[in-house]
Amino acid sequence: MSIINPVRVRFAPSPTGYLHIGNARTALFNWLFARHHHGTFILRIEDTDVERSTQESDQLILEDMKWLGLDYDEGPDKGGAFGPYRQSMRLHLYREYAQKLVDAGKAYPCFCTEEELEAEKQKLLAAGRMPVYSGKCRNLSQEEVERRKAAGIPFALRFKVDPWGSVGFQDWVRGEVVFEKQYIGDFVILRSDGIAPYNFAVVIDDALMQITHVIRGEDHISNTPRQLLLYEALGFQPPQFAHLSMILGPDHTRLSKRHGATSVAQYREAGYLPDALINYLALLGWTPESGQEIISREEMIRQFSLKRVSKSAAVFDIMKLNWINGNYIRNEDIKKLTALALPYYQRAGMVSNQPTSEELSKLERVIQVTRGYVETLSQLPEHAWIFYTSRLEWSEEAKEILKTDSARRVIKVLQEELKGIEEITPDTSKNLLAHLKAKTGSGGKNLYLPIRAALTGQTHGPELYQLMDILGKEECLKRLDFALQLAKA
RNA sequence: GGUCCCAUCGUCUAGCGGCCUAGGACAUCGGCCUCUCACGCCGAAAACACGGGUUCGAUUCCCGUUGGGACCA
Numbered sequence A: 001m002s003i004i005n006p007v008r009v010r011f012a013p014s015p016t017g018y019l020h021i022g023n024a025r026t027a028l029f030n031w032l033f034a035r036h037h038h039g040t041f042i043l044r045i046e047d048t049d050v051e052r053s054t055q056e057s058d059q060l061i062l063e064d065m066k067w068l069g070l071d072y073d074e075g076p077d078k079g080g081a082f083g084p085y086r087q088s089m090r091l092h093l094y095r096e097y098a099q100k101l102v103d104a105g106k107a108y109p110c111f112c113t114e115e116e117l118e119a120e121k122q123k124l125l126a127a128g129r130m131p132v133y134s135g136k137c138r139n140l141s142q143e144e145v146e147r148r149k150a151a152g153i154p155f156a157l158r159f160k161v162d163p164w165g166s167v168g169f170q171d172w173v174r175g176e177v178v179f180e181k182q183y184i185g186d187f188v189i190l191r192s193d194g195i196a197p198y199n200f201a202v203v204i205d206d207a208l209m210q211i212t213h214v215i216r217g218e219d220h221i222s223n224t225p226r227q228l229l230l231y232e233a234l235g236f237q238p239p240q241f242a243h244l245s246m247i248l249g250p251d252h253t254r255l256s257k258r259h260g261a262t263s264v265a266q267y268r269e270a271g272y273l274p275d276a277l278i279n280y281l282a283l284l285g286w287t288p289e290s291g292q293e294i295i296s297r298e299e300m301i302r303q304f305s306l307k308r309v310s311k312s313a314a315v316f317d318i319m320k321l322n323w324i325n326g327n328y329i330r331n332e333d334i335k336k337l338t339a340l341a342l343p344y345y346q347r348a349g350m351v352s353n354q355p356t357s358e359e360l361s362k363l364e365r366v367i368q369v370t371r372g373y374v375e376t377l378s379q380l381p382e383h384a385w386i387f388y389t390s391r392l393e394w395s396e397e398a399k400e401i402l403k404t405d406s407a408r409r410v411i412k413v414l415q416e417e418l419k420g421i422e423e424i425t426p427d428t429s430k431n432l433l434a435h436l437k438a439k440t441g442s443g444g445k446n447l448y449l450p451i452r453a454a455l456t457g458q459t460h461g462p463e464l465y466q467l468m469d470i471l472g473k474e475e476c477l478k479r480l481d482f483a484l485q486l487a488k489a
Numbered sequence B: 001g002g003u004c005c006c007a008u009c010g011u012c013u014a015g016c017g018g019c020c021u022a023g024g025a026c027a028u029c030g031g032c033c034u035c036u037c038a039c040g041c042c043g044a045a046a047a048c049a050c051g052g053g054u055u056c057g058a059u060u061c062c063c064g065u066u067g068g069g070a071c072c073a
Helices: A021-036 A055-068 A091-103 A114-126 A142-150 A198-208 A218-234 A264-269 A274-283 A297-303 A318-331 A334-347 A357-373 A377-383 A396-402 A405-420 A426-440 A445-456 A464-488
Strands: A008-011 A040-043 A107-110 A156-159 A166-171 A175-180 A187-190 A213-217 A240-244
Touching: A008 A021, A008 A213, A021 A040, A021 A055, A021 A213, A021 A240, A021 A264, A021 A274, A021 A297, A055 A264, A055 A274, A091 A107, A091 A156, A091 A187, A091 A198, A091 A218, A107 A142, A156 A218, A166 A218, A166 A240, A175 A218, A187 A198, A198 A218, A213 A218, A218 A240, A264 A274, A274 A297, A274 A318, A318 A357, A334 A357, A334 A377, A357 A377, A357 A464, A396 A405, A396 A445, A396 A464, A405 A426, A405 A445, A405 A464, A426 A445, A426 A464, A445 A464
Parallel strands: A008 A040, A213 A240
Antiparallel strands: A107 A156, A156 A187, A166 A175
């Protein structure tokens, strides 16, 4: 198979809730494919299910797409030459094309009631057969049809599928896939309420929007033969298909709410960086030829190929996502990271809602020295309190350390030295610490641990010279003073 | 139940008949670095579901079994 040019692909979510992580991956693969081939990426909202579709969800999806950085070239809030991009605004098109099929003798009205159909289905299911429509209304005479219509009996429109032969297609990730037509049966293309079912609406939309490649979840694979039949009946050129495997939870069932966070919004809340989430999602079912695990968008686009997409379902592994996210946190540009992390500090009350430039520059340094400890942005403030609190929490270990004479001497000498310098900078504090060794006669553990304990009340934490630099001269002296008092008691 | 899809370390995967004593990554365990924690670095343990073929030779191709998943206006 070769790529049709120019490539036009779409992501078509239903606005029935938040953007699911699985859908996000589908969107990502479409986006990568489009960008790799310099094609067009389209967002289409499939909101024909009036019962479950909501405007809020519609909005949420647009926001999530934006946050993920999956920019589309055509879409509901973007416009384009093939709109409208919400199915609810395209209902007339479905009716028009359904009627065309009726006129061509390829579809017919069906008056069967839901109860009748359900009973029929249960009977077949009980007999261990595929629940295929019997075709009861297929051979109704013209007179009978007219009579029933005149009587006001509601009817759906069904597409004729002859039971012989098979429909197959070349799937980009699965290879050849074939379905027997006898198991398909005449299916509905327009319901009695005038709504087009999924299978019909997608075909009309994809055909009219000139979609060249349909990249979607594996759950749609059994819909594909019906759609192919429709393309043929309508005289449209069918697109090529690629069915992505499912994302599973740890128990190997489809990823759902009971497995924990499943929406993009939840991951955003929890402090994952969009780049990290994208990176992880890409690796879930695709491997770059280079084998890189941490890979930039540009590099992903450059290397993306449907041929390297995995056929088998993948278990969502939060541990690996965490590792990737931690990686991005450690390597992200500090200015950008600070902006991204700011809300978490504000919520923790460490930074004001209208931060001053001093606050921001301090925060930047705080993040710089603590980013190595965390895997998500939300964990960041937990490591920052020693820089913001006015009353340290002392661990027993730290108290213990200050009880020795040598420790107290170290603190006193440090105090004297500190008073002698103008202000603390990374350089001065580094120098100061170096000189301390000669001045106190202590070194290593006996030198640094007491200082750490005195300044933070803890035995673990970031590099001392950075610590002192961020705290500043006044705060350091205050804390040393307090530590000495504590040591005496 | 029927149809369709899938099957390599716990997890994500590389592998497209000999390069495989099966490679990488996460997680796990051990060590190094270091005032400490974290980061980082080094190392260890860990898999081709099973049974038949095809072939000089199968993780790789075919069939079956088993297991898992998806779909069933």
